[in-house]
Amino acid sequence: GAVVSQHPSRVICKSGTSVKIECRSLDFQATTMFWYRQFPKQSLMLMATSNEGSKATYEQGVEKDKFLINHASLTLSTLTVTSAHPEDSSFYICSARVWGDEKLFFGSGTQLSVL
């Protein structure tokens, strides 16, 4: 299957700092990437859809100024959590779709802990 690399795997930061998470498709070009968030014992909630070269589309209730998404190339999308607060602590997972296929392949996830 397609490989999606996500870094870092774990981040601990102080409240008010910004954190950047990278998501790369290693062996394919991903025109669309998706960012999910998962709180403990809950399901994955889609935050935004990221298309290469255009602005991300955010789901209802997700603050676009707080969660900055950049999809500058066909293999890289980044999520920046700006001015993080403890309530932003969560498991963030990126995923990518191979062109012409509906299956989603997931990165390994980033556990963000804001103190």
Added chain:
Amino acid sequence: QKEVEQNSGPLSVPEGAIASLNCTYSDRGSQSFFWYRQYSGKSPELIMSIYSNGDKEDGRFTAQLNKASQYVSLLIRDSQPSDSATYLCAVMRGNKLVFGAGTILRVKS
């Protein structure tokens, strides 16, 4: 009503038994359905995809789809302790994949 509903479990089965996981969805127009497995602290891993009514088998896994009843299931034969995980049902809505809350499966040796 949630778009994708699953019993949270836990579902406990003995080693070697068949585990049956169920999922219902609300959008009658949905055409693509997926089962993912997620271990604690890890990201989801695709197990099966199914698009047509009926059964689809892959090794020990069988996915079943009934669009009239808006029902998807996953059967795991010869369950192993390593199958213990959370199983997520997902349904395609437009360009997006919507997940259920997942069912915790515990296989006891």
